[in-house]
Amino acid sequence: MTLFESPTDRTMGQGHVISSPLDALAPWLEVIDMIVQRYFAAQQARGDDRFNIESIMIPMDVLESAAYVPRGRPKWLDACASESNPTDVLPPLPELLAGVVQRFGLREFDVLAILLGMMPVLEPRYGALLAYIQGDEQALWPHIDLILSLFSAPGDRVQHRMRLTAADQPLRYGGLIHLSERSGRTSSREDVLYICTASSVVGYLSTGVVPLSQKMVDVGQWLTPMAPNVLELSAEWRRFGTDLQQFCFGQASATTPVVLLEGGEGGDKMLAHVAAEAGRQAFLVDLQSLPEEANEAWPVLLEALHVTRLSAGLLVFKNFTSFEQAHPKLLRALDVRLRTHGEPVVVLLAADANGSGLRELPRLKMTLPRQSAQDDIAAIGVALLQCAEGLPATSSTDDLPQLLKRTRVDLDTLNYAVHEAHWYAQQRAPSAALDGQDIYRALRSRALQQFGPLAQRLEPRRGLSDLVISEGLREQMDEILAAISHRDDVLNRGFAKKISYGVGVSALFYGDSGTGKTMAAEALAFELGLDLIRVDLSTVVNKYVGETEKNLSKIFDLALADTGVLLFDEADALFGKRSEVTSAHDRHANIEVSYLLQRLEHYPGLVVLSTNNRAHLDGAFTRRLTFMARFESPDVALRTQMWEQIWPAGVDRSAGIEWADLAKRAELTGAGIRNVALLASWLAARAQRPVDMVDIERAMRRELGKTGRLMSRT
Numbered sequence: 129m130t131l132f133e134s135p136t137d138r139t140m141g142q143g144h145v146i147s148s149p150l151d152a153l154a155p156w157l158e159v160i161d162m163i164v165q166r167y168f169a170a171q172q173a174r175g176d177d178r179f180n181i182e183s184i185m186i187p188m189d190v191l192e193s194a195a196y197v198p199r200g201r202p203k204w205l206d207a208c209a210s211e212s213n214p215t216d217v218l219p220p221l222p223e224l225l226a227g228v229v230q231r232f233g234l235r236e237f238d239v240l241a242i243l244l245g246m247m248p249v250l251e252p253r254y255g256a257l258l259a260y261i262q263g264d265e266q267a268l269w270p271h272i273d274l275i276l277s278l279f280s281a282p283g284d285r286v287q288h289r290m291r292l293t294a295a296d297q298p299l300r301y302g303g304l305i306h307l308s309e310r311s312g313r314t315s316s317r318e319d320v321l322y323i324c325t326a327s328s329v330v331g332y333l334s335t336g337v338v339p340l341s342q343k344m345v346d347v348g349q350w351l352t353p354m355a356p357n358v359l360e361l362s363a364e365w366r367r368f369g370t371d372l373q374q375f376c377f378g379q380a381s382a383t384t385p386v387v388l389l390e391g392g393e394g395g396d397k398m399l400a401h402v403a404a405e406a407g408r409q410a411f412l413v414d415l416q417s418l419p420e421e422a423n424e425a426w427p428v429l430l431e432a433l434h435v436t437r438l439s440a441g442l443l444v445f446k447n448f449t450s451f452e453q454a455h456p457k458l459l460r461a462l463d464v465r466l467r468t469h470g471e472p473v474v475v476l477l478a479a480d481a482n483g484s485g486l487r488e489l490p491r492l493k494m495t496l497p498r499q500s501a502q503d504d505i506a507a508i509g510v511a512l513l514q515c516a517e518g519l520p521a522t523s524s525t526d527d528l529p530q531l532l533k534r535t536r537v538d539l540d541t542l543n544y545a546v547h548e549a550h551w552y553a554q555q556r557a558p559s560a561a562l563d564g565q566d567i568y569r570a571l572r573s574r575a576l577q578q579f580g581p582l583a584q585r586l587e588p589r590r591g592l593s594d595l596v597i598s599e600g601l602r603e604q605m606d607e608i609l610a611a612i613s614h615r616d617d618v619l620n621r622g623f624a625k626k627i628s629y630g631v632g633v634s635a636l637f638y639g640d641s642g643t644g645k646t647m648a649a650e651a652l653a654f655e656l657g658l659d660l661i662r663v664d665l666s667t668v669v670n671k672y673v674g675e676t677e678k679n680l681s682k683i684f685d686l687a688l689a690d691t692g693v694l695l696f697d698e699a700d701a702l703f704g705k706r707s708e709v710t711s712a713h714d715r716h717a718n719i720e721v722s723y724l725l726q727r728l729e730h731y732p733g734l735v736v737l738s739t740n741n742r743a744h745l746d747g748a749f750t751r752r753l754t755f756m757a758r759f760e761s762p763d764v765a766l767r768t769q770m771w772e773q774i775w776p777a778g779v780d781r782s783a784g785i786e787w788a789d790l791a792k793r794a795e796l797t798g799a800g801i802r803n804v805a806l807l808a809s810w811l812a813a814r815a816q817r818p819v820d821m822v823d824i825e826r827a828m829r830r831e832l833g834k835t836g837r838l839m840s841r842t
């Protein structure tokens with residue numbers, strides 16, 4: 129029987145049936161019971177002479193006899209040598225207990241002490257028996273002296289006492305027992321000498337399940353294998369899973385190895401299935417959710433180590449970088465603890481597993497297979513089959529390959545997204561068949577990230593057909609769309625090996641204010657079916673060293689999961705020319721620019737930067753951008769088109785207005801023409817009539833007056 133597997137009925141001695149871990153433990157509990165009852169009977173026979181000192185005394189006449197010769201050993205050291213030792217006939221270790229013995233390096237005495245400390249939990253009346261034996265009606269748990277009397281020969285008492293009380297010995301260091309008050313209440317006082325077996329050990333040995341504390345539940349969870357099984361997506365994923373399983377569960381090392389597992393997609397799911405195939409479970413701890421206070425965070429970490437070591441589970445840490453920053457002192461303590469954690473290995477799961485911590489442990493860096501479009505389609509197909517029971521049939525999903533270019537497939541939560549897709553289908557009609565649009569909607573909804581004050585999400589409402597721009601600029605927009613739409617296809621044909629970096633697609637839009645740079649970014653996002661993520665540089669740029677890089681890192685990490693189009697408006701505020709280093713501020717300002725260049729080159733989506741003055745940007749920065757598009761003030765022909773197209777169908781205009789004449793009379797940008805049209809429409813609405821030339825001219829004077837210009841009369 130393997131761990132975490134429902135035990136099958138098996139027959140043991142005298143016809144009893146083993147149907148649970150507790151049944152498998154029963155022979156050992158019987159041994160404990162025999163020892164305790166034999167001790168109790170001996171006490172009863174001795175009456176009130178609880179200490180039986182006569183058994184260690186040498187008669188005075190013998191001591192004073194001239195024939196007495198010292199034996200080289202005190203009599204009490206051999207007092208029990210002639211007594212039969214009940215531990216000589218111990219039954220074989222049951223599977224769960226044998227695993228605990230091996231993982232924690234326990235001895236026979238340790239096992240007996242642990243089982244005695246379980247008895248008051250398994251049978252409450254046993255607490256009363258222990259209290260009676262110990263002569264204290266409130267002492268419901270075994271005192272150290274009682275444990276030593278039951279299980280130790282006189283010569284072993286000192287060593288065994290240390291194994292029970294010393295903080296560096298397996299029983300306490302591994303969290304298997306706690307020093308407690310006589311009532312069983314755990315205490316940190318070193319003068320407390322009662323022993324209580326940890327509830328996690330009691331639960332595991334008697335049921336096969338490790339109970340978690342409330343604090344642990346808030347930060348950790350067992351990873352359950354769910355569809356789709358990433359090990360079945362492709363030969364590459366299967367190969368990687370085999371290698372990972374062999375390393376995680378096939379190591380025999382005195383020091384715990386660490387796996388730095390890179391890759392954001394499928395990590396949780398991969399580990400869940402890898403552990404399951406080895407008959408184990410993976411336990412995920414989100415270090416970002418740890419309490420802020422170190423004295424509260426440390427017990428949670430100790431419990432995570434204890435839980436996984438007790439159950440032979442795979443310990444997985446998520447958001448390790450945030451832990452390093454928040455708890456640098458605990459990092460050292462964790463490093464020391466992990467050295468003796470034993471098998472299986474510890475996994476650090478991160479999108480970019482640099483793993484600056486835990487450097488005193490042997491580490492292996494592994495990168496999850498790149499999630500291809502074919503993997504996404506296969507995963508969705510498996511998830512649809514797994515979730516299809518009781519749900520309407522799925523209609524054609526032929527449009528999925530195209531739709532998936534607009535969003536990401538998170539393998540760890542895909543099964544939830546498939547259920548949500550069915551609900552979206554039911555919103556259309558109660559018995560509607562699920563289609564590709566429903567799946568896309570569910571995936572897209574899950575991909576949306578919260579940027580907080582760092583950026584604003586805009587839902588694009590205008591496409592390239594709504595832009596009034598020059599033919600040359602329109603060609604550049606088409607080129608940007610081609611690059612982002614076919615980037616992965618081209619890289620997969622061999623360019624990925626030719627280009628080691630700089631595979632991101634970035635575009636710089638520069639030109640005067642109001643020439644349509646932001647609107648063009650919105651139109652690109654619209655054509656790609658994505659949201660526009662407009663970065664607020666006023667909240668990103670921070671005067672404190674390192675804060676700007678942290679903000680940028682957070683934006684790119686969130687955008688990576690979101691797949692939106694990133695827009696850095698007025699980018700020269702952040703990406704201005706790098707200066708000569710004359711101060712610490714200059715040096716860190718240059719670091720900010722370098723950091724952004726690195727993130728731009730590896731971001732898989734589209735990044736648009738806009739500025740009113742290209743000359744303010746650093747030259748090295750602009751050379752590494754994929755596209756640069758200049759937005760010039762529109763000429764007369766473009767202004768005429770803008771005047772004609774700015775008016776909504778619901779706004780009436782007077783007949784006979786010459787749009788070409790208006791275009792000649794004022795050199796307005798697209799934003800200026802929009803402002804004029806709005807004001808003229810408001811004026812006409814107040815007068816309850818169509819927009820006429822008087823309204824437009826009045827609005828034009830106001831717009832031109834903003835910059836001190838006058839409107840031409842002809």
